[in-house]
Structures are given as structure tokens and as C-alpha cells.
Amino acid sequence: MRILVTGGAGYIGATAVAILLSKGFEVSVLDDCSTGHKDSIPENVRFIRGSILDSTAIEDALTGCNAVMHFAGKSLVSESVEKPDLYRNVNIEGTRLLLEQMQYMGLKKIVFSSSASTYGDPAISPTPETQIGIPTNPYGESKLAVDEMLARESSVNGISAISLRYFNVAGAININGQWLAERHNPETHLIPMVLRSKPDEPVKIFGTDWPTPDGTCIRDYVHVIDLVDAHVSALNSLDAPSHTIINVGGGIGYSVREVITASSRALGYDIPTVDASRRQGDPAILVADISRAKSLLNWEPVRNLEDMVRDTAHSIHPVR
Numbered sequence: 103m104r105i106l107v108t109g110g111a112g113y114i115g116a117t118a119v120a121i122l123l124s125k126g127f128e129v130s131v132l133d134d135c136s137t138g139h140k141d142s143i144p145e146n147v148r149f150i151r152g153s154i155l156d157s158t159a160i161e162d163a164l165t166g167c168n169a170v171m172h173f174a175g176k177s178l179v180s181e182s183v184e185k186p187d188l189y190r191n192v193n194i195e196g197t198r199l200l201l202e203q204m205q206y207m208g209l210k211k212i213v214f215s216s217s218a219s220t221y222g223d224p225a226i227s228p229t230p231e232t233q234i235g236i237p238t239n240p241y242g243e244s245k246l247a248v249d250e251m252l253a254r255e256s257s258v259n260g261i262s263a264i265s266l267r268y269f270n271v272a273g274a275i276n277i278n279g280q281w282l283a284e285r286h287n288p289e290t291h292l293i294p295m296v297l298r299s300k301p302d303e304p305v306k307i308f309g310t311d312w313p314t315p316d317g318t319c320i321r322d323y324v325h326v327i328d329l330v331d332a333h334v335s336a337l338n339s340l341d342a343p344s345h346t347i348i349n350v351g352g353g354i355g356y357s358v359r360e361v362i363t364a365s366s367r368a369l370g371y372d373i374p375t376v377d378a379s380r381r382q383g384d385p386a387i388l389v390a391d392i393s394r395a396k397s398l399l400n401w402e403p404v405r406n407l408e409d410m411v412r413d414t415a416h417s418i419h420p421v422r
């Protein structure tokens with residue numbers, strides 16, 4: 103079975119490529135390398151360097167494939183506020199073109215990278231998939247629009263689709279002694295930022311007066327290997343025409359200070375921090391209800407915060 107991994111040069115996509123290959127799948131990758139890295143793609147993968155906005159490149163990439171894991175997209179919240187058209191174009195129009203080409207070529211199965219940002223500032227925590235999404239930025243709006251597009255496509259054109267709504271993804275995978283990890287620029291994810299914090303560039307804590315036990319925001323983290331395992335379960339469950347939204351997270355909330363404490367423990371010194379004011383649009387608490395993933399995918403995470411911090415630390419500080 104050959105899987106097209108869009109965005110397979112990126113952090114999560116490249117991890118998916120590695121795990122799919124280890125499970126005996128054949129893999130094709132479509133990526134424009136705008137935020138991804140070609141050197142993350144192994145030689146035995148069919149790589150098409152191109153955009154999901156280019157129908158010819160999509161057609162080429164889909165040739166010989168049986169299903170799609172769709173990771174490609176723009177995913178910086180602050181950039182989405184500055185450039186909402188870029189997010190509408192790449193994330194929504196790009197997915198529309200991908201689905202159009204899948205329909206044309208008779209491909210029916212897709213697993214999509216949705217996001218907890220579709221929920222905005224949810225009223226219920228842990229948040230179930232039934233929570234009405236009210237995104238607070240164009241990135242979240244674009245992901246919600248694609249979830250809705252997939253729902254329509256399943257009823258109109260009979261595709262079988264799952265939107266996996268990730269919370270915060272962290273950790274890294276070691277392949278033959280080499281770490282495959284986040285290489286975002288700029289890096290906006292808390293764990294790598296905390297692990298790179300230096301006395302002259304301390305990591306910022308955005309808000310210390312949130313209505314949480316230690317005053318800092320609470321988030322849910324999932325290890326990238328557990329996340330990809332959820333994708334494989336989702337892929338294997340695709341069958342009848344349907345669209346299902348499934349949260350993928352740890353199901354546990356950790357405050358920013360708890361992440362910093364775990365990271366200080368992993369590195370063996372106190373990580374420098376500086377208090378900053380709240381960022382607009384940040385919810386105080388965002389934690390996944392993962393009961394649907396447990397029941398429909400028979401999946402639950404097996405790695406904890408300590409594993410995520412340790413693996414990310416090893417990828418950043420390989421001598422440790």
C-alpha cells in the first residue's frame with residue numbers, strides 16, 4: 103500500500119514517513135519545502151517537490167497511491183493574523199485542490215492534520231469533539247474550514263476521512279542514531295523554546311495571572327511518535343464514506359511552569375525564564391478529551407511529558 107504524505111519534509115510529516123516505512127508501507131511525499139527540509143526525506147521515498155496549490159504536482163504525487171496523510175500547510179498563529187490570505191490559500195484552497203484531484207483519480211481515503219486551535223477558547227475542559235469551534239485566529243479558522251470541507255466531501259463524493267485534531271505535539275524520533283526533530287524557524291512551540299532558553303535570551307512566560315493553580319497557561323502535549331501511531335490507526339480504520347473528527351492529545355494538562363520544571367530536571371540546571379504579559383487570543387486551559395480516540399482508534403498515548411522533554415532535549419543537545 104502506498105501512502106502520499108503531503109508535508110512529508112516537515113516535523114510531523116517526516117516522522118510519519120519514517121514510521122510508515124518501518125511498518126512496510128510505500129511512501130510518496132509532496133512538499134514545497136517552504137518550512138520543511140528535504141534532508142529529512144529518506145532515499146527510498148518518491149519525493150515530488152511541489153505545492154498543494156499546483157494540480158499537476160498533486161496529480162504526479164498521487165500516482166500509484168492508495169491513501170493520503172495530509173500534513174502540508176501553514177501553521178503559525180501569529181503569521182496567520184498578519185497574512186490571513188496565505189492561510190486561506192494554502193490551507194483551504196490547497197486542500198480543495200488535493201481533494202479535487204483525489205476525486206478525479208478515484209482515491210477515497212484521507213487522514214487530515216486538524217488542530218485544537220479550531221476550538222478557540224472552549225467552554226468545556228477536557229474538550230470533546232462535540233464542542234462547537236469558535237477559532238480565535240485565521241489559522242484555526244482555516245483548519246475548521248477544512249474539517250467542514252471533508253464532511254461535505256464525504257457525503258457528496260463518498261470519501262472516507264478522519265480529521266485528527268492535535269493539541270501540542272512534542273518529542274522526536276531516533277532513526278539509526280540520528281534525531282528527527284522540530285526544525286521550525288521561528289520556533290513557537292514551548293518545549294523546544296524552553297530547552298533552548300539562555301540567560302541572555304530567556305524563554306518568555308506569557309501571563310502569570312491566568313485562572314490556573316500556578317497562574318500560567320495549561321496545555322496538553324502528545325509525543326510525535328504516539329501522534330503518528332494514531333494516524334496509522336486512523337488510516338487502517340478508513341473504510342465507508344464518512345468523516346470523523348478525533349482529538350489526539352495526552353488527555354492531561356500541564357502548566358507552562360510544570361513544563362519548565364520538567365525541562366530543568368532533564369537538563370540538570372534551572373532554565374532561565376522571564377515573565378511577560380498575556381498574548382491576545384490564548385485560552386487559559388486547552389486539554390483534550392481523548393475518549394473518542396480510545397474507543398474508535400483503540401489508541402492512547404504511551405509516552406509522557408518526561409519522554410517528550412527528554413527526546414526533544416536529546417535532539418537539541420545530542421551530547422547529553
Ligand SMILES: NC(=O)c1ccc[n+]([C@@H]2O[C@H](COP(=O)([O-])OP(=O)(O)OC[C@H]3O[C@@H](n4cnc5c(N)ncnc54)[C@H](O)[C@@H]3O)[C@@H](O)[C@H]2O)c1
Pocket residue numbers: 108109110111112113114115132133134135136137138139152153154155172173174175176177192196215216217218268269270271272286291
Ligand atoms: N506541530 C504541532 O504542534 C501541530 C499542532 C496541531 C496541528 N498541526 C498541523 O500538523 C501539520 C504539520 O505540522 P508540523 O509541525 O510538522 O509543521 P511543518 O511546518 O514542520 O510541516 C509542514 C510541511 O508542509 C509543507 N508545506 C507548506 N506549504 C506547502 C504547500 N503549499 N505545498 C506543499 N507543502 C507545503 C512545509 O514545507 C512543511 O514541510 C500542519 O498542518 C499543522 O497545522 C501541528
